[in-house]
Structures are given as structure tokens and as C-alpha cells.
Amino acid sequence: MESTSADLSLMREYNERLVLNLVRRAGRLSRADIAKRTHLSRSTVSSIIVDLIEANLVREVGAGRSRGGRRPILLEFNGQAGYVVGVDLGATHILVLVTDLEAHPVARLEEPFSVEEGPEAGLEHALRLIDQALEQAGLRMEQVFGVGIGVPGPLDFATGKPIFPPIMPGWHDTPIRDRLRERLGKPVHLDNDANLGAIGEYWWGAGRGARNVAFIKVGTGIGCGLILEGKIYRGEIGSAGEIGHTVIDEDGPPCRCGSSGCLEALAARPAILQAARQAGLKGLREDHLSILDLIEAARQGNPTARLLFAQAGRRIGTALTGLVNLLNPGVIIIGGGVARAGSFLLDPLRETVRQRALGVAAPRTCIVESQLGAEAIAIGAVTVVLQELFSGPDLAVPVHPYLAVEGAARPAT
Ligand SMILES: [Zn+2]
CATH class of the missing domain: 3.30.420.40 (ATPase, nucleotide binding domain)
Structure with a gap:
């Protein structure tokens, strides 16, 4: 069968991606290294490299070690292209x-x-x-x-x-x-x-190395992102993960979604702050109480602030019990502004999941604070x-180097 020009251009694009992703992941390589690892001919590799250099995506970085004969020119990915x-x-x-x-x-x-x-x-x-x-x-x-x-x-x-x-x-x-x-x-x-x-935590943060990850964002609302078998799970239309609207108290307060007793109406930041104000707690500025004020109060030993985070933690834990039983995630990452309360929130949350989730799943689920923070x-x-x-053919095993972002927590290693 004869190849059409469309076939040839598709093949060319495929090979270009293959070479680009190899150079991107493997560091410095010579044209001969690339030909060897991709099983493409030397002339195909040379012609692809001409295009990639012209597009500024790959650059020559001097000569490598010779294995007899001329020293080969090394190539690297240009991250600033x-x-x-x-x-x-x-x-x-x-x-x-x-x-x-x-x-x-x-x-x-x-x-x-x-x-x-x-x-x-x-x-x-x-x-x-x-x-x-x-x-x-x-x-x-x-x-x-x-x-x-x-x-x-x-x-x-x-x-x-x-x-x-x-x-x-x-x-x-x-x-x-x-x-x-x-x-x-x-x-x-x-x-x-x-x-x-x-996705951020799975690639660069607390979810690295896990296959099944849930990221719980506790802020103005409570949302959940799911990585299942290494892939993001969005559901049929794209609305999967709305864990904040799990009803955890049949007689609970009304929720913005139109239902009542939802997790979000009981344990998101506005609910915690409202309960704190009702208990008479005040922020640094007389008229404004922020979640950071409340976290600081908990650190100073204020029993009401500690109680409120513990209560929110238990409520989130109750909703996560369902998630653990249903999906058996390896890692649950707690993020969002409220997660900055750290162990005041996470200890009661973990305890609730440990007590309530099925004995087979709970001990294998690691519940941790976000590493990438804000x-x-x-x-x-x-x-x-x-x-x-950079989607497309990729020979190398993915690497997950830690991304250095100012202000983000670093892994404990
Ligand atoms: Zn709701």
C-alpha cells in the first residue's frame, strides 16, 4: 500500500514528538543517542533536529565525550522556548x-x-x-x-x-x-x-508515587479532585467530586446548593467562622475574623478555636468515610485555606475515618496535608x-522532580 502525503506528515509529527519528548526527559543527548533510543534512522533524526532547533525547542550545548572519532554535539531541551x-x-x-x-x-x-x-x-x-x-x-x-x-x-x-x-x-x-x-x-x-x-499534588506534591489520589479543597466550599488509576476522573459531564454537597446531617442548616445539611454548610470556612463569631471570638481587626486569626487562636491554646477545627475535621472525616469505602484511595490530601489549621483539623479527621471506614480500606489510606499549599x-x-x-509518544519513564515554588511547603525528605 502506498503512503499518502497525509500519512507521511502524521508520521513525521509522531516522530518529532517522540524525539522532542526524549530530549525533554533524558537531558543531554547526541543525535546518535537519539537514533539509537528511538530506532529512527540517523538522517530522520538529523532532519527532525534541524526543525526543532529552528523552532527554538532544542539547542546545541557543545561536544560530548568521544567513543573514538569525532566528539558528538550534544543537544538539550530549551525550557525557555x-x-x-x-x-x-x-x-x-x-x-x-x-x-x-x-x-x-x-x-x-x-x-x-x-x-x-x-x-x-x-x-x-x-x-x-x-x-x-x-x-x-x-x-x-x-x-x-x-x-x-x-x-x-x-x-x-x-x-x-x-x-x-x-x-x-x-x-x-x-x-x-x-x-x-x-x-x-x-x-x-x-x-x-x-x-x-x-493534578498538581499528584505530579509535584503529596500525591507523587500514588495511583489513586483524592485532593480535598476546604475553603469557601469543599471540593474534591480524584485521580483514579493515574488519571483524573471528571465523571460523565465533568462535575464529579462535589463532596461538599454530601448530606451529613439530615436536620442540618440550609446549603447554597438548595439542599440542607451538606458538608459544606457545616464545615467550610464560612460555617467555621460563623460558629466562631457566635462563640464571641474576635479577629485582630475588631470587625473582621479571618481563618488565619482562628488558626492563630487555636495555636495559642484557645479551646473554642480548637473545638471548632476538631468539629469541622470530624465532619469532613465523616464524608471522607464514604469516599474511602467507595473508592479506596491510597492518599487523601487536604488542601485549601482551612487546611492550614494542620493537626487541629487533620487529627480528628483521621481519627473519624479510622473509626468509621471499613477496616480493610482505612489503614491503607494515608491522609496528609497539601505540600503545594496555596x-x-x-x-x-x-x-x-x-x-x-507535550502529549504524544514518549519513551522515557515520567519523572516527577519537585517543583521549587516560593512559599510552597517542601517534602519532608
Ligand atoms: Zn449543598
């Missing part, structure tokens, strides 16, 4: 992270924000911060290869629109992904924030863009 942007559009803040193609951060900006301002103001704010972050790094939009963005609500993943997001009133059905694509002129990946947190979602957003950019 382009940049990607990760955006965490939260309920109360926007965080923008710019990294190079090897996920090394070059700029980070964060500003307070209220998701209740609605989609018009929200998207303008995000666009402005993206511009400022690029300026901070001395970059132009033309150097950006793609943008990832996480939002705190259920989405229709195929259309890139939030679907009745309880904590984003007014954002229902807004074509966030398409609008940003139009404005930026770049590929845009929109996802649920907890999904991106799960950056988890933005790092996940960067990661999905990089995965899309």
Missing part, C-alpha cells in the same frame, strides 16, 4: 503563576477578589493579573504557549462552562474558556479547582497545559 500561565480563580482571591516549559516559576501574583462580583468583572480581573504577571517576568503574550485556569464549581468540561456553581452565583453557563481563548488568542484549559489541585491549583493548571503541549 515558551511559557505557560496557571490561574487559580478562587472565591476570595485570584492567583496567577507563570512558568517556563519545565514548570520553573518565573512570576507569581495574588490579589483578593470576590467571585460574587460576577463573570464580567472576574474575567477582567484575571486578564489584568495575567498581563501584570507577564510584565513582572519581562515576557510578552506572544511567548505564552497556553493558559490553564481553575474555578471553584462544577463544570461542563466539554463546553468549558460552569453549571449551577453554588459558590459562584451569576456564573452559570458563562463560556469562560471560550471568552479567555478569544481575548488571549491562546489555548485555554478550564477545569474545576479541586481537579487541578489533585499554589496547588495554579501549579495543576500549569501542569495540564504542559501535558497538552
Whole structure:
């Protein structure tokens, strides 16, 4: 059978990806090394390298050791050939992270924000911060290869629109992904924030090495991102993981989703702070009590603050008992602003899961605090863009080097 020109161009693209991913992962290689490891001919490799050097994705870095004869020229991936942007559009803040193609951060900006301002103001704010972050790094939009963005609500993943997001009133059905694509002129990946947190932690943080990971984001709402058998699980439409709307108290208070007694209405940040105010606790500023004030009070030994985190921990633990029984995850990572309470929240949470989940699953589920902290979602957003950019044939075993992000907790090793 004769090859058509379409077949040939597909094959060429496949081989280019293969070579690029090998150089990206394996470090410095000569053309001969590449030919040997990919089983491509020397002339095919040389011609692909010409194209990759022209695209600035690969560069020559001097001569390697000779094994008799001429010293071979070594090639390496050029991580600064382009940049990607990760955006965490939260309920109360926007965080923008710019990294190079090897996920090394070059700029980070964060500003307070209220998701209740609605989609018009929200998207303008995000666009402005993206511009400022690029300026901070001395970059132009033309150097950006793609943008990832996480939002705190259920989405229709195929259309890139939030679907009745309880904590984003007014954002229902807004074509966030398409609008940003139009404005930026770049590929845009929109996802649920907890999904991106799960991807970030799975690749660079507390989920490394595990196959089944749940990332629980405890903030204004309570969301869950699931990695099952090494892959993100979004469900039929893209709304999987809404663990915050698990009913844990039939007679509980009304929830923003329209139901009542949901985990979110009992254990997310607003519920904890409301209970704290009712108990008479005050913040540093007389009129404002923040979750950080409450964490500080717990550290100082305030019994009410400790009790409130313990109560929230037990409630989250009750909901996670169902998750552990249903999915048997190896690692559950607790992230979001409330997770900064550390053991005040996590000890009672772990204890509840240990007592209530099935004896077969509970001891094998490790419940840990997020390692990427406030950056988890933005790092996940960067990661999905990089995965899309470099998708395709890949010979090398994936490596998970720790991403050095200022302010993110480092692993204990
Ligand atoms: Zn609810």
C-alpha cells in the first residue's frame, strides 16, 4: 500500500514528538543517542533536529565525550522556548503563576477578589493579573504557549462552562474558556479547582508515587479532585467530586446548593467562622475574623478555636468515610485555606475515618496535608497545559522532580 502525503506528515509529527519528548526527559543527548533510543534512522533524526532547533525547542550545548572519532554535539531541551500561565480563580482571591516549559516559576501574583462580583468583572480581573504577571517576568503574550485556569464549581468540561456553581452565583453557563481563548488568542484549559489541585499534588506534591489520589479543597466550599488509576476522573459531564454537597446531617442548616445539611454548610470556612463569631471570638481587626486569626487562636491554646477545627475535621472525616469505602484511595490530601489549621483539623479527621471506614480500606489510606499549599491549583493548571503541549509518544519513564515554588511547603525528605 502506498503512503499518502497525509500519512507521511502524521508520521513525521509522531516522530518529532517522540524525539522532542526524549530530549525533554533524558537531558543531554547526541543525535546518535537519539537514533539509537528511538530506532529512527540517523538522517530522520538529523532532519527532525534541524526543525526543532529552528523552532527554538532544542539547542546545541557543545561536544560530548568521544567513543573514538569525532566528539558528538550534544543537544538539550530549551525550557525557555515558551511559557505557560496557571490561574487559580478562587472565591476570595485570584492567583496567577507563570512558568517556563519545565514548570520553573518565573512570576507569581495574588490579589483578593470576590467571585460574587460576577463573570464580567472576574474575567477582567484575571486578564489584568495575567498581563501584570507577564510584565513582572519581562515576557510578552506572544511567548505564552497556553493558559490553564481553575474555578471553584462544577463544570461542563466539554463546553468549558460552569453549571449551577453554588459558590459562584451569576456564573452559570458563562463560556469562560471560550471568552479567555478569544481575548488571549491562546489555548485555554478550564477545569474545576479541586481537579487541578489533585493534578498538581499528584505530579509535584503529596500525591507523587500514588495511583489513586483524592485532593480535598476546604475553603469557601469543599471540593474534591480524584485521580483514579493515574488519571483524573471528571465523571460523565465533568462535575464529579462535589463532596461538599454530601448530606451529613439530615436536620442540618440550609446549603447554597438548595439542599440542607451538606458538608459544606457545616464545615467550610464560612460555617467555621460563623460558629466562631457566635462563640464571641474576635479577629485582630475588631470587625473582621479571618481563618488565619482562628488558626492563630487555636495555636495559642484557645479551646473554642480548637473545638471548632476538631468539629469541622470530624465532619469532613465523616464524608471522607464514604469516599474511602467507595473508592479506596491510597492518599487523601487536604488542601485549601482551612487546611492550614494542620493537626487541629487533620487529627480528628483521621481519627473519624479510622473509626468509621471499613477496616480493610482505612489503614491503607494515608491522609496528609497539601505540600503545594496555596499554589496547588495554579501549579495543576500549569501542569495540564504542559501535558497538552507535550502529549504524544514518549519513551522515557515520567519523572516527577519537585517543583521549587516560593512559599510552597517542601517534602519532608
Ligand atoms: Zn449543598
